[in-house]
Amino acid sequence: MRAFTVELLEALSDAAELGAREAVHRVLVSWRATARINADPEQLKEALRPLDGDDLGPVEVGG
Template structure:
């Protein structure tokens, strides 16, 4: 996996295993059902996880507990 996705080095072994399983399932769906959007979502999601874990400051900030109301969420189309 590191040869294809170098950023997996920032994932734990359990996370790497989870990514691999999700990717295999998504690739299977792509092959059998001709649905490849899931594959792109799996890769993007895990890459984002690796990206935040690659920066210790960002990762520490992301792990902090939050509280309160952050206001309404706007959904753009």
């Protein structure tokens, strides 16, 4: 809870000072996804499994 609160307050501060409202949305979406994964034992198990040797596919470099 503390980490979420700190991150949210920082995003709200950025939004107020810099007009960076997308930062608030990004924090909420990110933490919502984290909560959903932590609430589902199967998703949490999958998220925590090692990726050693797994091919995650091609990586595109933006320009």
